[in-house]
Amino acid sequence: MSLLIVGTIGLDSIENPHGKVHEVLGGSAVYASVAASFLYDNVSIIGVVGEDFPSEHIMLLKSRGVNTDSLHFAKGKTFRWKGRYNNLNQAITLDTQLNVFQNFNPKIPEDLQESPFVLLGNIDPEIQLNVIRQIKKPKLIAADTMNYWIIKKFDQLIEMMMHIDLLFINDEEIKLLTQKHYLYDASQKALEYGPSVIVVKKGEHGVMVVKKDFYFFAPGYPLERVIDTTGAGDCFSGGFMGYIASKGTITETILKQAAIMGTISSAFNVEGFSVDSLKNISKEKIQARFRDLKKFTQFE
Amino acid sequence: MSLLIVGTIGLDSIENPHGKVHEVLGGSAVYASVAASFLYDNVSIIGVVGEDFPSEHIMLLKSRGVNTDSLHFAKGKTFRWKGRYNNLNQAITLDTQLNVFQNFNPKIPEDLQESPFVLLGNIDPEIQLNVIRQIKKPKLIAADTMNYWIIKKFDQLIEMMMHIDLLFINDEEIKLLTQKHYLYDASQKALEYGPSVIVVKKGEHGVMVVKKDFYFFAPGYPLERVIDTTGAGDCFSGGFMGYIASKGTITETILKQAAIMGTISSAFNVEGFSVDSLKNISKEKIQARFRDLKKFTQFE
Numbered sequence: 001m002s003l004l005i006v007g008t009i010g011l012d013s014i015e016n017p018h019g020k021v022h023e024v025l026g027g028s029a030v031y032a033s034v035a036a037s038f039l040y041d042n043v044s045i046i047g048v049v050g051e052d053f054p055s056e057h058i059m060l061l062k063s064r065g066v067n068t069d070s071l072h073f074a075k076g077k078t079f080r081w082k083g084r085y086n087n088l089n090q091a092i093t094l095d096t097q098l099n100v101f102q103n104f105n106p107k108i109p110e111d112l113q114e115s116p117f118v119l120l121g122n123i124d125p126e127i128q129l130n131v132i133r134q135i136k137k138p139k140l141i142a143a144d145t146m147n148y149w150i151i152k153k154f155d156q157l158i159e160m161m162m163h164i165d166l167l168f169i170n171d172e173e174i175k176l177l178t179q180k181h182y183l184y185d186a187s188q189k190a191l192e193y194g195p196s197v198i199v200v201k202k203g204e205h206g207v208m209v210v211k212k213d214f215y216f217f218a219p220g221y222p223l224e225r226v227i228d229t230t231g232a233g234d235c236f237s238g239g240f241m242g243y244i245a246s247k248g249t250i251t252e253t254i255l256k257q258a259a260i261m262g263t264i265s266s267a268f269n270v271e272g273f274s275v276d277s278l279k280n281i282s283k284e285k286i287q288a289r290f291r292d293l294k295k296f297t298q299f300e
Numbered sequence: 301m302s303l304l305i306v307g308t309i310g311l312d313s314i315e316n317p318h319g320k321v322h323e324v325l326g327g328s329a330v331y332a333s334v335a336a337s338f339l340y341d342n343v344s345i346i347g348v349v350g351e352d353f354p355s356e357h358i359m360l361l362k363s364r365g366v367n368t369d370s371l372h373f374a375k376g377k378t379f380r381w382k383g384r385y386n387n388l389n390q391a392i393t394l395d396t397q398l399n400v401f402q403n404f405n406p407k408i409p410e411d412l413q414e415s416p417f418v419l420l421g422n423i424d425p426e427i428q429l430n431v432i433r434q435i436k437k438p439k440l441i442a443a444d445t446m447n448y449w450i451i452k453k454f455d456q457l458i459e460m461m462m463h464i465d466l467l468f469i470n471d472e473e474i475k476l477l478t479q480k481h482y483l484y485d486a487s488q489k490a491l492e493y494g495p496s497v498i499v500v501k502k503g504e505h506g507v508m509v510v511k512k513d514f515y516f517f518a519p520g521y522p523l524e525r526v527i528d529t530t531g532a533g534d535c536f537s538g539g540f541m542g543y544i545a546s547k548g549t550i551t552e553t554i555l556k557q558a559a560i561m562g563t564i565s566s567a568f569n570v571e572g573f574s575v576d577s578l579k580n581i582s583k584e585k586i587q588a589r590f591r592d593l594k595k596f597t598q599f600e
Contacts, residue, residue, distance in 0.1 A: 087481040089481065181387040181389065182523075183504055184523055184524065184526075188524075202505060204482060204483055205502060205506075206505075206519075208519070215522055215595075215596045216596060216597070216599070217506070217519035217597055219506075219508070219517035219519075222484040222515055223482075223484060224484065224485075224488075226482055253599070253600055256599040256600075257600070259599075260599055294599070296515045296516060296517050297516070297517055297518075297598070297599075298597070298598055299516070299553070299556040299557055299559075299594070299597075300553055300556075300557070
């Protein structure tokens, strides 16, 4: 009953008002699988790393119980991203080196083809579709995307969306995708592309989960100190999918709880660089923030 | 036990993707008092109009039970605003004519000096302070402000804020006011200026209500058709304050409910130009949206 997570694994160099880090562990599949690992104990990661990828990072994933058996080790250098945040909300990409990721097109091993739950990080929609076609009995396939693919591979993205159950997308991206100015309109339009659930990530404004005739809104978790927002969206998706996988089924009650769990996961993540502060998560801390979010949103 | 609302009364000309209206009823005090009138039956408006102000607008206010006895009729033309929205979120001001509003500095009649609840629309902080000084036994004084005053009259705004209980402000404005990038930080900082409650209005992302050790988040009400967002913030404040006045006291439970009532008021407003769609509000429709918002936010 694996939760299969496919995406980038990389080394990030980041400058922001709180500091500067050089080639730290990053990538959508890494953030998502570490976040998911706190909510579900059968998480498998698929991605590619180069010869220079420090094995301590693999040890970290293993220590979180993430199945790394299907990581692909390729000749060449690991994917690298360099970015600067002038405030903490918006990253300016200074440099992207695809390196071994350039030829990434994973063949899913037979046992993982049986995964009921699949999370496709923000990668080329053609590769996402290639993965989807290998999955035999999915219960829920979710995918993330970004502006770059919406502009460069719109047709392939639309094709991919016909084969997923849930789309993770941020507020700017869904407006670009649907050419609608309001998130309500935009999410209704996005439902027409195929997914039965749209999850709009709005940064500090929280998330909205939209199905036909179903809405759920969760605020961002209020934090005193935000250190680095890199990976926040992926931690949200990882926590969300980890929770769904732990329940094994998808009801509206579970969708709501999953959105809260994703919110909590990303709130832990932004309290440090890389996956550093995710390491401090505990069941008790998750429960405390769950209770907080109830208090912050419930009314009589 | 009046709710006193002080602010602009004007004639708005608006162009947006849904149409074009010429010199329709507008102004912060108008939107707020019409919205408040659906939740509380003792609302008084103070503002100034010119000789050209159509009396049908006064009749509309009266028909909503709003006390217009202290409206000031001045020689000259009514305040006018002209704006264009390229999408529905952000207005570009094409023209502002202060006209009779230029010399507005109201003397509050004796009976209204006893008002326990006061809402100061977004006007010059010096005028806001002048009104505050005339109020004898306030239970809750709330004020709104905007970028213009933050930039042009920062010191006066800070002085004014020392004398209010609640600040209504939007997300961009509070970041400018406090020089903080995160709404959590920004609202904490704003509390230091004097108000014990900060209400951050975030458009379609909803609102957050912040006190020391208290948070509440309400999402925007999802609407199929948004026609014009002019006055949405004022309708929020009016609905919020109308609800508080109807309860006569301020508890955390009531603050939360007030935020929901404000959200519902502004959702009705944006479904039409001017105050047109506010006229369709009924107790039943408010209650239905109240139940909806519960469903959209509550989780187990």
